Amino acid sequence: MNIKIDDARILNALNFAIEYYDTKEVYQSEEKGDGQDRETRILNTLRGKIAEEAVADAFRARGEFCSDPDYKHYPRGSEMPSADLYCSGRKVHVKTCPMASSGLSWIADPTTDYMVNSPSEDDYIVFTAIDPDTLAVTIFGMAPCLAVKSKWDEPRAEWMAQKGKKAFYWSRVFGLGEAYEEFEPTKH
Incomplete structure (x- = not known):
């Protein structure tokens, strides 16, 4: 399923991203040497x-309730929401990566993404990719985080592995069996 969100929401997401990373806390974290400018x-x-906006739209297109993405800034150490979206009784964690010919992979930080280490029955992960040129989002599918929990791997990028990140590679989706649900809109 491919979704393109409107320019107003893209601009809102861009303003959030700029404001979020123009804080002192983020500049301090840049000094940690993770290679991201x-x-x-x-x-x-x-x-x-953008991926969160697209996933919310996709749930609504299926006739399901879904919250809006959260655009609040949370100070370091404060309580953050336990999911990106709340959709029809599910806590939805949206993972995205750039659409790339070299393969798809999604990265998580086990220290902040509790869905990696201690997910609950109502935690779901939605796998997406974004076209870097058009910003259109492809939603591949979703699975319960409990089914994904044992499938996280070490990332291929050495600096990510050194930081303790975990990676989920596209090839692992096929090992999820019936737990994996392709994301299709409700047919009328």
């Missing part, structure tokens, strides 16, 4: 918010 951080946040 300001532009890369803003772009990654922008892509994530």
Whole structure:
């Protein structure tokens, strides 16, 4: 399923990304040496918010309730929402990556993404990719986080592995069996 969100929401997501990364806390984290400059951080946040908007639209197109993406800034150490979206009783975690010919993979940080280590029965992950040129989002499918929990791998990028990140590779989707649901709109 491919979704393109409107320019107003893209602009809203961009403003959020810029404001979020123009804080002192983020500049301090850049000194940790993870190789991501300001532009890369803003772009990654922008892509994530666009994907969240697209997933919310997709749930609504299926006739399901779905919350709007959260555009609130949370100070370091404060309580953050336990999911990106809340859709028909599910806590939905949206993972996105750039559409690339070299293969699809999604990255998570086990220290902040509790869906990696301690998901509950109502936690779901939705796998998406975004076209870097058009910002159109492809929604591949979703699965319960409990089914995905044992399938996270070490990332191929050495700096990510050194930071303790985890990766989920497209080839692992096929090992999810019936737990994986392709994302299709409700047929009328």
